[in-house]
Amino acid sequence: MGDISYDDFLKVDVRVGTITRAEPYPEARKPAIKLWIDFGGDIGEKKSSAQITAHYTIETLIGTQVMAVVNFPPRQIGRFMSEVLVLGFPDANGEVVLARPDQTVPIGGRLH
Template identity: 60%
Template sequence: MHLEHDASAGAADEIAFADFLKIDIRVGTIIAAEVYEGARKPSLKLRIDFGPGIGERRSVGQMAALYTPEELIGRQVAGVVNFPPRQIGRALSEALTLGFADEAGRVVLFSPDRPVPNGSRLF
């Protein structure tokens, strides 16, 4: 799957609201983070607590350019929790942690501006 990082790109194709509801985006708290050694691009392996209904999920992402593992512990992030697990090199990713590209193409994590319960769904 190719993800567009160009801020000047046009909007994606229009979808029905029912299609949006199929994507399960939840808030979770990062409870563990480590550098993903051997990754092609600077990446981190995360363990995220998405609350009692979903539980803990592993996620691998290319956010190491702006974040250290230590500063991510305890931070809330948004993630897609209903994609099938995906093998990324030697690691298994069970959730897609969401972010936006900055001017240099580095990943800036997406998170709520106030604490919310883990497992809260985006609507």
């Protein structure tokens, strides 16, 4: 990948939100969970489909803070409209580990 400018970085709006609801998504091609995430303020609650079933359960996700890109256009994932991209890193087996703050922070905060 090539270098980007600071202005390029500022175009990506990464915010912290709290998962308020989670449901299995058995219709997805790969195992996934439907998430509803509260970003507060002007952003409000947004939906996302995340392939995070290897490390997370519905019960453990509620109340968890996560980081997500909130300024991508919505994307249809099967019958579910995903409005934000939840961020994570692959573990040694390629399974997603969520990117999240190590302390509770106010929802809607922007990554900088």
